Amino acid sequence: MLRNTEYPIDWSWHDSEGFKRLVNVSGTMTSLGGSIATPRVAAATAAAMPRFARIHEMQARASEVIARLTGAEAGFLTASASAGITLAVAGAITGMDPARAEALPTAPGARSAVAVQMGHLCEYGAAVSQAIALAGGSTRIVGQSTLAKDYQLAAALDETCAAALYVVSHHVVDYGMIPLETFAEIAHARGVPVIVDAASEYDLRGLLAKGADIVIYSGHKFLGGPTSGIVAGRKDLVRAGYLQNIGIGRGMKIGKESIAGAIAAMEQWLERDHEAVRAEENRALDLWQDAISGLPGITPVRIPDPTANPLERLQVWVDPAKAGASAAQFAEAFGRNDPPLIVRGHEVEHGYFQLDPCNLMQGQAELVRDALVKVLTDAESAARFDTRAALAAARNGGTQAYMDWLA
Structure with missing residues (x-):
């Protein structure tokens, strides 16, 4: 079972x-x-520990599994879902420019704001706004705690806005917020990518289908893997997020044993x-x-x-x-x-x-x-x-x- x-x-x-x-x-x-790993996941994690492996090769394998699991173009694993938010934001700020990645978080450049509905500024053990700040981004609040309007989001998405963050969680306000489909449509009309924090969610395919460019999941909650975060979505944004391992992502890295265990957990979910x-x-x-x-x-x-x-x-x-x-x-x-x-x-x-x-x-x-x-x-x-x-x-x-x- x-x-x-x-x-x-x-x-x-x-x-x-x-x-x-x-x-x-x-x-x-x-x-x-988080959760309890099954014997299969525990065995995969333990099997990797006494061996050397090429981390980038393992991440490439993880990307293939993430694509099968979520329908994304690509993906990578990191230390946690919170780390995934930071790296996705950082990637949206820097693109594939390694010099800009190395300059974070102190010199993010002019295009570093992240639009978030006020009702989505939750605390999940740490503040969502802090995950943005760790990347050098600034939080641009949209609307009020119980109501955000389409034109307010549109006004926030100017040339200084690098990304728009949407949170799916029991921690956030459910009513009065802009639905994801509309949120993505408004953001895409202004060339702004949409990052979705869905750490504890079962819906591994629907959020990308509704317009998200990047979706972040926890690998150690419902999936039952070792402590990890899953970043899935558009290949260019995934690559830019993974690039951050030369900078701020270094302190958010994931080891061979957790990659192996997370891959096993994702494959297990497909068969569950x-x-x-x-x-x-x-x-x-x-x-x-x-x-x-x-x-x-x-x-x-x-x-x-x-x-x-x-x-x-x-x-x-x-x-x-x-x-x-x-x-x-x-x-x-x-x-x-x-x-x-x-x-x-x-x-x-x-x-x-x-x-x-x-x-x-x-x-x-x-x-x-x-x-x-x-x-x-x-x-x-x-x-x-x-x-x-x-x-x-x-x-x-x-x-x-x-x-x-x-x-």
């Missing part, structure tokens, strides 16, 4: 290395390691039994929903992914007056369970948390069910956690973890 359920629950690695156990029902989160995977995810969602539907103050509702990925999550609404604790307090309690259950809690201030089944290992659906019942029926323990602190932890968890480690 080519998914994580090939692995049984096994804590031996965590225990022997002294790392904390965890069960991930949050999703494909970078802070949790997507219907069988979806059926297993639906089984877990049904199991969880049935287990907690009758609990006081708890209302579980299945919801589709906001960007039309073919998956659903269980959104668990919590009425503190009836449940005895808030969604934030329960999320904190799950994180202190044994083993810790990491729920999708970035919107707990709205009174709910979510459960994502896409990273389950063998037997974990049942383990999660039991943990849900245990924690949600022990409101007294959950209520001991300070709600404001729990909300702050959900909002600043990643940054706070860094700060705690550095202390």
Whole structure:
């Protein structure tokens, strides 16, 4: 079935290395390691490690696979999707001029602005605008946070604009933004290429078909490869982005083992039994929903992914007056369970948390069910956690973890 359920629950690695156990029902989160590679991908990654290889030859092979996967003319691999944004922007600024590539980011030249709708200026662990700035680009904001208009985009695309960036993500505003097809049409009429950040998206072909010139994906999220970013699209822009390895891209490079593993992950995706995977995810969602539907103050509702990925999550609404604790307090309690259950809690201030089944290992659906019942029926323990602190932890968890480690 080519998914994580090939692995049984096994804590031996965590225990022997002294790392904390965890069960991930949050999703494909970078802070949790992205996803779990299958044995096939792990074997391909390991096989490359004790050998020498020509990196450019491996990248050429990766380009062939990327083309088959996405329908792009060409592609390359880099350290992450965030790195892919920076390199794609840099390539749009410099073209194939190596002297200009070496001058980045301090001397990008006059044509270095990147147009982005305000509603797409998200934070995915770092700011989209910072990925642009690392290339020497300047962010040119289009519209307001809930509404961008066609003429506003057109006005931004003058002779100083090197690219237009479009973000497809649950992090961005969905309403009031210019649709990709229209966005691309306006940009192309002014000779400006369109770069799409689609790090966590299943749609590996549709975005290019809708007019994107470059699309960037994560190799270590739904694809289940080693940490990597995939840059796919027009050959001239791909080549210009790859050229950046002589400059700012040097610090974003990817090694032989990750290239080998990412190629295996992409080939695996082409063969994946997507219907069988979806059926297993639906089984877990049904199991969880049935287990907690009758609990006081708890209302579980299945919801589709906001960007039309073919998956659903269980959104668990919590009425503190009836449940005895808030969604934030329960999320904190799950994180202190044994083993810790990491729920999708970035919107707990709205009174709910979510459960994502896409990273389950063998037997974990049942383990999660039991943990849900245990924690949600022990409101007294959950209520001991300070709600404001729990909300702050959900909002600043990643940054706070860094700060705690550095202390």
